[in-house]
Amino acid sequence: xxxxxxxxxxxxxxxxxxxxxxxxxxxxxxxxxxxxxxxxxxxxxxxxxxxxxxxxxxxxxxxxxxxxxxxxxxxxxxxxxxxxxxxxxxxxxxxxxxxxxxxxxxxxxxxxxxxxxxxxxxxxxxxxxxxxxxxxxxxxxxxxxxxxxxxxxxxxxxxxxxxxxxxxxxxxxxxxxxxxxxxxxxxxxxxxxxxxxxxxxxxxxxxxxxxxxxxxxxxxxxxxxxxxxxxxxxxxxxxxxxxxxxxxxxxxxxxxxxxxxxxxxxxxxx
Amino acid sequence: xxxxxxxxxxxxxxxxxxxxxxxxxxxxxxxxxxxxxxxxxxxxxxxxxxxxxxxxxxxxxxxxxxxxxxxxxxxxxxxxxxxxxxxxxxxxxxxxxxxxxxxxxxxxxxxxxxxxxxxxxxxxxxxxxxxxxxxxxxxxxxxxxxxxxxxxxxxxxxxxxxxxxxxxxxxxxxxxxxxxxxxxxxxxxxxxxxxxxxxxxxxxxxxxxxxxxxxxxxxxxxxxxxxxxxxxxxxxxxxxxxxxxxxxxxxxxxxxxxxxxxxxxxxxxx
Numbered sequence: 001x002x003x004x005x006x007x008x009x010x011x012x013x014x015x016x017x018x019x020x021x022x023x024x025x026x027x028x029x030x031x032x033x034x035x036x037x038x039x040x041x042x043x044x045x046x047x048x049x050x051x052x053x054x055x056x057x058x059x060x061x062x063x064x065x066x067x068x069x070x071x072x073x074x075x076x077x078x079x080x081x082x083x084x085x086x087x088x089x090x091x092x093x094x095x096x097x098x099x100x101x102x103x104x105x106x107x108x109x110x111x112x113x114x115x116x117x118x119x120x121x122x123x124x125x126x127x128x129x130x131x132x133x134x135x136x137x138x139x140x141x142x143x144x145x146x147x148x149x150x151x152x153x154x155x156x157x158x159x160x161x162x163x164x165x166x167x168x169x170x171x172x173x174x175x176x177x178x179x180x181x182x183x184x185x186x187x188x189x190x191x192x193x194x195x196x197x198x199x200x201x202x203x204x205x206x207x208x209x210x211x212x213x214x215x216x217x218x219x220x221x222x223x224x225x226x227x228x229x230x231x232x233x234x235x236x237x238x239x240x241x242x243x244x245x246x247x248x249x250x251x252x253x254x255x256x257x258x259x260x261x262x263x264x265x266x267x268x269x270x
Numbered sequence: 271x272x273x274x275x276x277x278x279x280x281x282x283x284x285x286x287x288x289x290x291x292x293x294x295x296x297x298x299x300x301x302x303x304x305x306x307x308x309x310x311x312x313x314x315x316x317x318x319x320x321x322x323x324x325x326x327x328x329x330x331x332x333x334x335x336x337x338x339x340x341x342x343x344x345x346x347x348x349x350x351x352x353x354x355x356x357x358x359x360x361x362x363x364x365x366x367x368x369x370x371x372x373x374x375x376x377x378x379x380x381x382x383x384x385x386x387x388x389x390x391x392x393x394x395x396x397x398x399x400x401x402x403x404x405x406x407x408x409x410x411x412x413x414x415x416x417x418x419x420x421x422x423x424x425x426x427x428x429x430x431x432x433x434x435x436x437x438x439x440x441x442x443x444x445x446x447x448x449x450x451x452x453x454x455x456x457x458x459x460x461x462x463x464x465x466x467x468x469x470x471x472x473x474x475x476x477x478x479x480x481x482x483x484x485x486x487x488x489x490x491x492x493x494x495x496x497x498x499x500x501x502x503x504x505x506x507x508x509x510x511x512x513x514x515x516x517x518x519x520x521x522x523x524x525x526x527x528x529x530x531x532x533x534x535x536x537x538x539x540x
Contacts, residue, residue, distance in 0.1 A: 022370070062366060062373035068381045072342045093366050095390055096332060097417040097482075100292070100361075103332035111338045120365055122392045122412055124419020142392055147367040149394020152440060156428040163426065163433065170422060212367075 001087055001115055002136065003178045006203070007227040009055050009085055011270055014263040016228050017255060018056035018089065018205065020235025021046065021078065022063050029243045039067070039074035042247075044081055046239055049248035053259040056087035056116075056231055058205075079112050087231075088114045089205070093142065095120035095127040102130040109134045116140055118183060118205070121167045125174055132175045139180050141171050143195065146185025146208030168198045177201035184223070186214020186232070192222035203229050209258075210237025216258065220265045228269065234258060271357055271385055272406065273448045276473070277497040279325050279355055281540055284533040286498050287525060288326035288359065288475065290505025291316070291348060292333050299513045309337070309344035312517075314351055316509055319518035323529040326357035326386075326501055328475075349382050357501075358384045359475070363412065365390035365397040372400040379404045386410055388453060388475070391437045395444055402445045408473075409450050411441050413465065416455025416478030438468045447471035454493070456484020456502070462492035473499050479528070480507025486528065490535045498539060504528060 001009070010016050023039045032038045047057065059078055064071035082088045094104045094117065108117045109131070116138035119128055131139040144154055144164040154164040161169075168182060177199070184195055186208035195204070204223055208214035209232055216232060223230050234254070242250035271279070280286050293309045302308045317327065329348055334341035352358050364374040364387065378387045379401070386408035389398055401409040414424055414434040424434040431439075438452060447469070454465055456478035465474070474493055478484035479502055486502060493500050504524070512520035 024373075060366075060370055060373075062364070062370045062377060065377035066373040066381060068346060068377070069339055069342050071377075072339050076338060091366075093390070093393075094332070094363065096330075096361075096363050097415070097419075100330055100332045103294075103330075103336040107332065107335035107338070107341075111336060120363070120390045120392050122390050122423065123363075123415050123417055124422030124424070126417050126419040128419075145367070145393050147393055147396050149367075149396040149398075152394030153392065153433065153436060154394070156426075156433065156436060158426040158428045158433075163423065163428075166423060166426060 003227065006055070006087065010228045011266070013052065013055055014266055015053055015055055015259045016230050016232055016262055017054040017258050018058050018231045018233035019046070019050055019054045019238055019255060020058045020060055020091065020233050021239065022060040022235045023239070024063055027240050027243065029245065029247045031245060037074055037077065039071065040077045043078045045248040046251050047081060049252040050255045051083050051086055053252070053255045054086060056089050057082050058089040058091045058233055060235065061090055061092040076112060079114060087116055089116040089140070090114040091118050093118050093120050095123050097123065098126035098130060101127050105131045105134060109137050118142065121171055128171060128174055132179055137179070139175060140205050141167065141180060141182055143168050143182035143184050144188050144191055145183060146187045146212050146214065150185065165194070165198060168195065172199050172202065181205050183207065186219050187212055189215065189218035189222070192219060196222060196225065200225060201229070203231055206230060206232045210234040216261055224265065224268060226269060228266065273497065276325065276357065280498045281536070283322065283325055284536055285323055285325055285529045286500050286502055286532055287324040287528050288328050288501045288503035289316070289320055289324045289508055289525060290361065290503050291327055291329040291509065292505045293509070294333055297510050297513065299515065299517045301515060307344055307347065309341065310347045313348045315518040316521050317351055319522040320525045321353050321356055323522070323525040324356060326359050327352050328359040328361045328503055330505065331360055331362040346382060349384060357386055359386040359410070360384040361388050363388050363390050365393050367393065368396035368400060371397050375401045375404060379407050388412065391441060398441060398444055402449055407449065409445060410475050411437065411450060411452055413438050413452035413454045414458050414461055415453060416457045416482050416484065420455065435464070435468060438465065442469050442472065451475050453477065456489050457482055459485065459488035459492070462489065466492060466495065470495060471499070473501055475501045475503060477503045480504040486531055494535065494538060496539060498536065
């Protein structure tokens with residue numbers, strides 16, 4: 001999906017919602033545990049109930065690797081099941097030396113068929129650039145993350161600039177707004193303005209709305225650009241709204257609530 | 271394997287060698303491609319030929335994920351095949367928010383049965399601490415990496431101290447020398463002395479000897495501590511020494527060369 005296709009999809013669906021598939025056997029409805037592949041059955045029902053309301057699904061790879069080979073099978077089936085019009089975004093936070101990054105790119109873009117992957121910047125350019133060689137694919141670099149540990153190193157000042165700003169400005173020279181996005185946590189709304197000064201055109205993948213406490217209005221206030229430029233993710237706040245037999249309908253209702261707010265926000269640009 | 275057990279194993283084997291299993295179907299001997307599981311067959315032969323010469327095997331997870339479900343099966347078989355007396359070290363460079371890190375810990379320590387995992391520090395304490403809750407397991411945090419991209423952010427100065435030193439000093443308070451190690455690339459021998467000032471007792475996992483150009487003597491000169499404190503890794507320099515039918519013998523010969531040097535180096539502490 002190109003930059004313009006993504007923006008068009010957002011306008012058509014009146015949504016910039018990403019739904020995180022952090023599918024955990026201890027949290028899904030118990031009646032699914034009797035099926036052959038509970039993780040996939042859960043994801044399938046969530047996707048069926050919500051795909052018109054979102055523009056991306058973000059499987060969190062840890063939750064699949066935790067179940068070994070079986071988990072990886074569920075992941076493959078899930079990726080294949082995500083319909084057109086929804087970005088297949090692997091939340092993997094990979095990052096390694098060049099020859100290894102090349103293999104991660106092969107794993108996620110070719111073998112699994114994802115459209116996008118999250119990547120950690122600590123190891124610098126060769127942990128990112130091999131991903132950029134795949135036309136039509138997206139590399140989503142960690143900028144300012146939503147968790148409490150973001151305070152440990154991301155705000156360290158160097159030359160009067162925090163580390164996360166160095167990451168944004170330097171890595172934005174490696175790719176373009178058409179093949180790179182940034183993770184910016186919704187828990188830091190006060191930083192969105194300065195982030196937009198550094199990367200005005202890039203899409204930002206914004207976790208932390210919902211379970212982690214971030215606010216959609218705050219994020220949109222400074223994060224929105226003329227091509228929307230936001231993918232706001234919610235995982236637990238949508239998929240675990242109910243763990244009864246109504247889980248899919250409950251997820252739809254939580255997704256609809258966010259999409260309705262997004263519809264309003266999009267009026268500002270279209 | 272505890273700190274003291276690791277040191278004893280090093281003394282008994284006269285080796286602090288880690289062998290990296292970056293197993294790539296395009297580089298292994300062609301005659302193995304006809305077997306049912308070429309990746310595992312290759313690893314098995316390498317392990318059979320070298321396990322008395324090393325104290326750790328380090329499968330590089332990207333090389334398994336690149337083959338999807340089949341790759342993950344080969345990885346499981348490989349981990350199970352690594353004999354006692356060798357640390358099972360997953361080179362995975364994971365790092366995420368707390369609830370996700372917990373799942374990665376489950377994936378690598380419980381499900382796969384690894385003894386150790388490499389972890390990226392960008393996201394701070396909650397990307398590390400869930401790993402530390404597993405007694406007898408090791409978390410190997412990226413300090414100063416061996417690749418050219420290490421220049422991009424790891425040397426940024428903040429309060430007169432480079433980022434990688436902030437990572438070492440802050441994260442060394444999260445765990446201890448008995449459950450945490452650091453990745454320090456052999457390509458930065460000039461930095462080992464200062465690193466040892468910050469983490470005198472920790473084991474350092476040192477990639478970059480061989481294919482990446484680092485020198486064992488240089489690393490030992492400042493990196494060695496009274497419990498050895500080093501695991502020096504070689505991957506391509508050992509496992510791809512030959513791609514003929516003699517590949518395992520050639521790998522043994524390359525490993526033996528390093529082990530012989532390590533034997534001499536260990537005379538300095540025992």
